[in-house]
Amino acid sequence: MTTTPDAVTLDAVDPLAAFPAKFVRSPEVRAYLDGNSLGRPTTASAEQLASFVSEQWGGRLIRGWDEAWYELPLTLGDRLGAATLGAAPGQTFIGDSTTVVLYKLIRAALTARPDRSEIVIDTGNFPTDRYLVEGIADELGKTLRWIDPPIDGGVTADHVRAALSENTALVVISHVAYRSGYLADMPGITALTHDAGALVLWDLCHSAGVVETQLDDWGVDLAAGCTYKYLNGGPGSPALGYVRAEHIETMTQPIQGWMGSSSPFEMGPGYAPHHGIRRFISGTPSIVGSLAMQDMLGLIEEAGISAIRAKSVALTEYALVLVDELLVPLGVTVSSPRDAAERGSHVTIDHESFANVNAELWKQGIIPDFRRPHSIRLGLSPLSTTFAEVQLGVEAIHAQMVK
Known part of the structure; x- marks a missing residue:
């Protein structure tokens, strides 16, 4: 387990904390980290x-x-x-x-x-x-x-x-x-x-x-x-x-x-x-x-694009902290900019084992994105992604790598 700030605390003080509940959340998906490929539907859209x-x-x-x-x-x-x-x-x-x-x-x-x-x-x-x-x-x-x-x-x-x-x-x-x-x-x-x-x-x-x-x-x-x-x-x-x-x-x-x-x-x-x-x-x-x-x-429109960008930066910063602590010591490489001013809303990490790791994560209901030959992208959609999902996802990658 990580020693970084607890995701529950980060979610509790998140100014946009009310928004994840406005999206359809399947019980089969424990963490969705692929919003940069396909965003979750809103509950309003379902209706x-x-x-x-x-x-x-x-x-x-x-x-x-x-x-x-x-x-x-x-x-x-x-x-x-x-x-x-x-x-x-x-x-x-x-x-x-x-x-x-x-x-x-x-x-x-x-x-x-x-x-x-x-x-x-x-x-x-x-x-x-x-x-x-x-x-x-x-x-x-x-x-x-x-x-x-x-x-x-x-x-x-x-x-x-x-x-x-x-x-x-x-x-x-x-x-x-x-x-x-x-x-x-x-x-x-x-x-x-x-x-x-x-x-x-x-x-x-x-x-x-x-x-x-x-x-x-x-x-x-x-x-x-x-x-x-x-x-x-x-x-x-x-x-x-x-x-x-x-x-x-x-x-x-x-x-x-x-x-x-x-x-x-x-x-x-x-x-x-x-x-x-x-x-x-x-x-x-x-x-x-x-x-x-x-x-x-x-x-x-309700949240405002400035607040959305701020949450995006916070999520990707948190992901990088977790990756540095849990995955970099295992040989994982960060392939995204470290400077938030030069980074969008996803973080790319690389390791030769990631094709197999990603397949196992999907079976567990943890859904990041995989790009050949060996990249996992953590796509963090600010209004629908929680800090808890980020923590669960990175910890699951770590668990698969040390099996």
Whole structure:
């Protein structure tokens, strides 16, 4: 057992202590430490999803589009922008998968810099981002400039400065590195990119909902992210997209669907883009997939993103204290930044035994995340994760390693 401060005491003085009870908690799951992959459902969502079928879908049927659903990708986008992104209304939309939104925004950015031939991206970026950029570069004849960050870190301003040139059209970076949890310098890197005459697209998948972000104030051009991690929208819930106001009318997105046309219900013979951010919507949005996100946004609005970030830091700091005491002496390596200012809401640890350890933990109802070849990620979602879960999880890893 650890000699660090007791988790029960930490939970008792937690300013957000009332929030974990607002999430569905299965008795089979003793500790859930994978909120950076899939967030728990809220209890409000469990009730809303059931009532939606009978009252909204079943009761209103097709009338629901006129009454609320048609505007939902934009009204929900505005709400998300205000609560978590630092984005004024009219710049954020909900819809499609993260991959599709990233594709649309990357292509749109490149149309805005047609005389530039290079895209900057890093080898540590999430596979989807890298695969998309490779495919688009092949399609359009662009050159990739690769940044190779350390495995326990991420992309720094110095990395970007060295990769930029007069040929750079677009820089694509994750705000929080999916493996290490490294929190990139969004305002600094954005400013550097603009100084070179290029645009920047930030992937917010591992930061939206847990890291204070000011997209407008920091001059961000484009951003995309999923909503099923810290925004708790549920498996496959639709992605978010952000386009800075000054770019909306000048960029052309490549997937011209009927919901983004100027007159979607006219069913006209040709496509003309809608004014405003709606032009970045393509097909019919997922209404069911947007329901749970609304309930989570209610909790985020209630708690406040600053308090959520403070709890995130406290949870990851506590996890590191436990790891240092219990696991590092057994040969475990910490592969996340030690400085909280450079860390998102997950901690990555490495050991060659972790594939087997993780499998055993799952059997016990203790659920961290495993990444090949030998990483365990402790994904700590501030509103739903308790300090007791963190303690139980790290102690269980220790118990498996000394068996």
